[in-house]
Amino acid sequence: MFSDYSPSFAIVGSGPSGCYTAQFLRRAFPDSLIKMFDRLPVPFGLLRYGVAPDHVGTKAISSQFERLFERDGVKFEGGIEIGVSTSLEELRQEFDVVVLAIGLSQDRPLSIPGWALPGVYGSGQITRLFNGHPDEDLECVSVGDRLVIVGNGNVAIDLARLSLLGSEKLVEFGVEAEVSNTLSSQDLRQVHLVGRSLVGAAKFDVAMINELAKLHDVRFRSDAVEPINENPEAHKRYEAISKLVRESNLEANRVVNFHFGWTPSLIGGDGDVEFIDFASQDGLEKLTIATQTIFSAIGFVEHEDSVVRRESLMTDETDLTTGFLSDGLYCVGWFRRGPQGTIPANRSDAKLVSDQIIMDLKTKASKRSGRTNE
Amino acid sequence: MNRKIVILFGTESGNAEFAAEDMAAEIADREVEVVDMTDFDVEDFSPESFYMVICSTHGEGDLPSGGVPLLQALTSQNPDLNGVEYAMFGLGDSSYENYSKGSEHIDQKLAELGAKRVGEYGRHDAHTGTLPNSAAVDWTNRVLESL
Numbered sequence: 478m479f480s481d482y483s484p485s486f487a488i489v490g491s492g493p494s495g496c497y498t499a500q501f502l503r504r505a506f507p508d509s510l511i512k513m514f515d516r517l518p519v520p521f522g523l524l525r526y527g528v529a530p531d532h533v534g535t536k537a538i539s540s541q542f543e544r545l546f547e548r549d550g551v552k553f554e555g556g557i558e559i560g561v562s563t564s565l566e567e568l569r570q571e572f573d574v575v576v577l578a579i580g581l582s583q584d585r586p587l588s589i590p591g592w593a594l595p596g597v598y599g600s601g602q603i604t605r606l607f608n609g610h611p612d613e614d615l616e617c618v619s620v621g622d623r624l625v626i627v628g629n630g631n632v633a634i635d636l637a638r639l640s641l642l643g644s645e646k647l648v649e650f651g652v653e654a655e656v657s658n659t660l661s662s663q664d665l666r667q668v669h670l671v672g673r674s675l676v677g678a679a680k681f682d683v684a685m686i687n688e689l690a691k692l693h694d695v696r697f698r699s700d701a702v703e704p705i706n707e708n709p710e711a712h713k714r715y716e717a718i719s720k721l722v723r724e725s726n727l728e729a730n731r732v733v734n735f736h737f738g739w740t741p742s743l744i745g746g747d748g749d750v751e752f753i754d755f756a757s758q759d760g761l762e763k764l765t766i767a768t769q770t771i772f773s774a775i776g777f778v779e780h781e782d783s784v785v786r787r788e789s790l791m792t793d794e795t796d797l798t799t800g801f802l803s804d805g806l807y808c809v810g811w812f813r814r815g816p817q818g819t820i821p822a823n824r825s826d827a828k829l830v831s832d833q834i835i836m837d838l839k840t841k842a843s844k845r846s847g848r849t850n851e
Numbered sequence: 852m853n854r855k856i857v858i859l860f861g862t863e864s865g866n867a868e869f870a871a872e873d874m875a876a877e878i879a880d881r882e883v884e885v886v887d888m889t890d891f892d893v894e895d896f897s898p899e900s901f902y903m904v905i906c907s908t909h910g911e912g913d914l915p916s917g918g919v920p921l922l923q924a925l926t927s928q929n930p931d932l933n934g935v936e937y938a939m940f941g942l943g944d945s946s947y948e949n950y951s952k953g954s955e956h957i958d959q960k961l962a963e964l965g966a967k968r969v970g971e972y973g974r975h976d977a978h979t980g981t982l983p984n985s986a987a988v989d990w991t992n993r994v995l996e997s998l
Binding site for chain 2: 497500533534535536537538540541544682683684687688820821824825
């Protein structure tokens, strides 16, 4: 790209946003040292541990990324954690550019009374269990005959589907038998998906709702009200839910209930979870659901123990819209923009940040050559 | 066939691009160019090139984000594509209701503007858990042989 200039890159985090960044940087700098680091011994982050095990088409994207290591000369070092095995300062000294692609690994807490009762689990934890993450322990988890999932984005829908898919099917998709038996037992009878958004504003993709129709032994119900005068997307969401309910198997003895427009207010129980209360948007109505198990799927935040905090890395020159934190330091993916968007969105994000990195390096290079020409 | 081959890809997650790279490698003995739809100027369509279009599907039968600008440009600029020949390969996932419709948006538009599709319409189903790469490469060979 610019002759004789091969800057070196460190990418911290090897999930989709990190890997796409490596792809774009490799294309621009065919000869540069590009090294990817991950806390875990194996790469691919949420692609490996966040994508549902039955979404094989999405999982196959890893083959693209494997090519980075197999053919494109990108290096990978696992088991490296900033603050433990190395420091950000060390990396910034060793590499011309450091890109932080570390995502957001902690479940956003429910922050209501009773959130810490046994029986309340974060979606990240459950998804990691389904995907065989080394840090997760099944011993702490049990699922009763009822499940309340707080949230109605794609992660919430994933959890509902996986919980009802059944142990046998899950094992076919590579989930460990013990995990499948615990998380997707036939004992599960009722699943409630409760989100604070009304159906038109709910964050699920329509395709995710349509996919639930393949659960033939489940009946679907919803309290959704048709949106009035809203954008086409809002109506599409309502239509998807309505269709699912309309074509429901009325003989099924397992039920999924969609509740829209309810905000959690209290989790109660004597020792273990027994019920969860929700308040309507206008605060006038209350919904109480008896349950032994609650999954919260309301987004992700920085891990509370994380050494690398975006806010502490920001300077006066930081521009989060481009991923620029400070000289030679960038952020990409969820760590840059928050926990929204699936894999394609992270590809666009990586392109945007890579373009900025390339532009900044060009500016530096021309300044440098400008000086030597004096 | 002596025409230059332009492999035009429309991608969302990089899979179509990944396959396009393998297609190009397969026919490296010819004059080939791999172009992202987002970077392609519709005025550059020419009967002197043969276009192998590979495009994925997003969501419920929509174009991938990589294909949207091209469709918009074809619609607004209305180029005359008479004499232009192309082949079509669509990526899809049969676990979705509207299987593999993404590429059809481009196919329809190209045909409307006078371009002619040749060869079989290639398809790959991601639900098989396999990548589209070898299917796309095999299809590339078959299409070029049939010309």
